[in-house]
Amino acid sequence: MTELQQIIHQALVRHRGIRRRRGWLAAFAGFAAVMVLTALLDRMWMFSGGLRWIGWIAGLVAGAFAARLAIGAACPDGTAIAHQIEKEAGETASVVATAIDPAVRLTAGNGAIGGVMLERLDRLANDAVRAAPPTFRGRLRVPRSFAAAALAAIVTLVSIQGPKGLLRMLIPWMASPYTSLQLEGPKEAIAEGRPFTLIAQVSGVPVKVVTLYRQDSPLAIAEAAPGPDGVVRLAMNGLDGSAEFVVRAGDGQSAPLRVTPYPLPGVASFEIDVIPPEYAAHAKETKREPSFSVLRGSRLDYKVRLKAPAVSLVLERSAPPPKEERVSRTEQAGMKRGMYGEPIGVEDPASDQPGIPVFQPDPADPLVWHTDWNLSREADEIVYRLVIKGQQGDLVRNEEPWRINVVADTPPVVRILSHDGGEVIRLGNETVQFNVSAVDDVRLSGARLVFRKPGQPHARQEIKLPAEAGRSWSGAELLALAPMNVKPLDIIAVHAEAEDSNALEGAGIGRSEVVYLEVPLPESEDDGGGEGGGGSGPPPVNPLELQMEILKATVVMPDNAPASDRETVAYDQRKNAEYTGMMARAAAGMFLQDLADVLEKARISMAAAASLLDKKAAVQAVPDEEAALANLIEAAKMLEDLKESMQSAAAMEGGMTFTLSKPKPKSSSAKGEEDPGEKESLSKLLEEVQRQLAEQQKLNQTKGEPAELSNQQQALAQDARSAARQAESIKPSASGRGDPKAAGEELERAAGLEDDNAEALARGEAEASKSLGEQSEQALAKALREIAAQLGSGISESETYPPGYERLVDDYLRSISYE
Template sequence: PFAAGATNRFELRLPLLAESIEYGLRLTGRHGDIALDPEPHRILVLPDEPPTIRILSHTGDEFELRKPVQFQLRGTDDVGIDSLKLLYRKIGETPEEQPVEFAELEAHEFTAGATLDLSGLDLKPYDIVAVHAEARDGNVLSGPGIGESEVILIEVPPPPGDDGSQGGGGGGGGGNEERVNPLEMQKHILTDTSRLPHDPPAKDRIPIRAEQLEALGYVEQLREQADTVTTDFVAIQFSLELRMAASAMKLSARHLQPYDRKQALTAQELAIAALTRAAVLIPEDQQMPGQSEDAGQDGQPKITLKESSSSSSSESENSEERMKELLAQIEQLIAEQEALNEELAAAEEGSETASDPSAEAQAQLGQRSSQVAQTAAGLPIPTGAQGGAEALSGLLEEAGNLLGQASGEIEKQALGQALQLGTEGEGTLTDAAELLRAALGQADRILSEANELPAGYAPLIEHYLRAISYEE
């Protein structure tokens, strides 16, 4: 009851089980008279979004052993964060963490500074350390919500006196060479993947997966060259490290579709670790496995990867025509699967104008994708073209399997599952088309040249794949 002269405030607890709750007010007087509030009131229930966190700046680009690294962080959360920390690890090893202090009053939008001491990692020249920030909120119902920053790489410089100035940066082989560095590519792939949201759209994820397949192709080709040297211990070790890198790259590509952020980043770090170990295996005065006879005349190691050339221009033109025909077939499959996915989506939503999706049509698309995969396996696509014919055939076969499974789900009237499989199949076909466009030189995405290397990192590249090139 309300009392005269009192504040007449009260507290009402409601179960927040829906996105919105409507309530009204009704007052009953002592004599039975009733007063109603004519306007309904509404409570909107908003989900607790996970925090966001970014690394604004760091001093890792000028890293020196036994000197800490300074970080500046910025983050936001719709309610408030509970904890903030830096996670760091030598590439390929178990992460360690360091808590970061932040002001409670600034929890909704905050900046924080941190000093990270890496002396406990027993770092040596050429080691690479991966660091990212993590913020957690206080969501006790469905959380905690976790926000992660991009991964930054801190590279330990070479020993004093080894500044990478011994030679002229690779040279040789003519003026039309395209230098390729799988290690640098893999670092870019790791950074790009770490910047993706936890549920990225296909248009953001597919280019990274295609670049991963491209880097894998280069490593496989280099490994094949190293395998030809069976009497040299360094060459054998070099080949083993490249095998480990290739295996990790395949895992990375697999976890980029369907997307699994943690597994993809872990595989990418393992690939970088193996490539780095391969790098330091090569002494300055030793010819690298597979390098050409004229390599090293400038005092630097060199590997030359040569594209396989056709015996005649007519054979080359015929191969290109076959690849174009195959691309047209894949694009037709994509268009038909996209239309079928739209039918599945409409049918699942119960649209009155929706037509019944055809399990037979879906099965035929799967069979055609598998047939195209057999055609792709026989194409003369260089291994360096994002994995070559084997990678292209594998994507098409994977798409065929997904579409075949979708057909079975349509027959069982499991339209939601059929739509998911059909969408994954369409994405895999799109990957295959992009790979083939790259092989034809028609790719929309052009791999940008690597940025300038941090101070002190040049010797690693000088020792490893610094002058890999394609020669006409």
């Protein structure tokens, strides 16, 4: 290689180096310009990581483009540099390019003339190189200027807003937010479901609102504004389990914070075995809910499974809501086991206080707590909560109280459906057949007929019940009256009793209405007698008839009847005592002292009975009422013997007239006539049964708390029994197509079905409850048909019906589907 070639080669190397430096300076200037610009924008809008990546890529593209412009399209070779030297030296010939051309030198060097020419060529080329040596001054001036300007911009940016903005753009993959957030959890352990507070610390660029999120959800949970110190407190309602949280504000986000609460020992499930009393003969039943109904005397094996271990579990009792004031439960229980005011045993009030069962943990499973709870002495309703103390000292208590409806074993309902006493006694046959039915809510244990002449001791004839009687029985029983030595004008009072198998409080006794068997005079003596004081005046008052009705109402009245019911009977009893006193004074004025003494005894017994009705259970007044009735019967016999002396019930005090004669049958004279009072009673009964049917239909379609539905069904059963007694007391009319007694039987059947339905509802037996409810509805509908048919026969006699009565009958006849 010649010297000239070496000079050109060195110039070529220097040119290439300058070209590279131009490219780097241009690339730096382009990239830096984009970074400064995006950093300024980022400071205003706080770009996300994606936008920062876009800015970073744009900077690279700008740098590459600037470098490409600075470097040029192609790199020059040795010939180009030779031509540049020749141009600068003013040579018109290509002496330098020819001198460095290897092919020329190779060709010219083969001869002597060629060698001389090469030497001269080299001399000319060297002169040109010395005249214009290859230099590249100024080629780096522009790139350096741009690079310096970019560097100055960077320095200015950093001095104004700090290095964070530039670093965010230079390193987009690094998290370098303007706003820094730190999230701290509560210092102490927190319980599940309990509120707590998270604290966030804000630093860097200020923000207006800090928002809290769950790590796995895009939904905001809470937000708050930071205080002057940059601290934000975020309240949480509670957690059911472990969770991770983050806070976000501006372009900042905190690191995830995991909060793990400890579990509270709440109730996970119930397993309550209800073991009925032995006398009920019912199978054990398991309850899965804390509110239910049970029979009094049952025992509960109460098990609770908790969600977490606990230190203690306590049952907390609350007072049940007040109920209508009635005879006290102690008095009621004592009286229902007694016989007409003669109690057998008295309950100890102190032993009737409700007990608090004590829960103990199961050694095999610390999450299970159990207790034995005997409900033999509990109130009608137990309102309670469970208070659980956790291992961290937390107390867990259910907000809404639970209720256990303790259903008392009520006495049986017994009825005398019919008897043939009237016809049998007229024919001289002294054996009467009674058709009796009895229903109990648990199990019947016995039934009997109780008969006596008023004022004499009660005689009892036990009815042999079949082994499969269970909760209900109906049948016939023959009663021989011969041992009672009945005579004309005697009255035999008969009622039926049934008792249940209540071994806890003693057998509960239910009583039917009193039926009177009246022994008539021989037909020859009976004709022409009767109610004196004929004529156009008002009919005479008959204290004997009144006393019989008062005794009926008293015997059938429940032991826990409200005071208002007893007050009504007491008022009637006092009024009858007043009438009897008037008769006694009249008899004394006629010098019939024996008659006056008997009537006065009756009056005294009536007054005593009224006083007992004011204060105590109605059944305690029965002995005095029967004593008064016995004296009135004796007075009636005496009056029969004194027909000549008192053949006319003369005007007495206040212009009133009285008689003790046995009432005449109405079939001979009043056949076909209808009593307006009977029509009014039928009308009211019709409305009452329609109400019961509507409520039963509504109850059959209602879904709700089983205990509440059971209580409503029991109330309807009581209403149905009351309506049944009312229906049986109504005499059928000759023109009516219906039968009030048949309606009464259907109402009584409906009451029994409703009792069964109430028990099924309390046990949660949906299918059985549905069937019993439908059967009750059908029984009520049949009773309505009988009553409506009885009323419908006299619709044409509109003047004898109460206002609106015809419309009621038409509506009912249209609404009932006759099968």
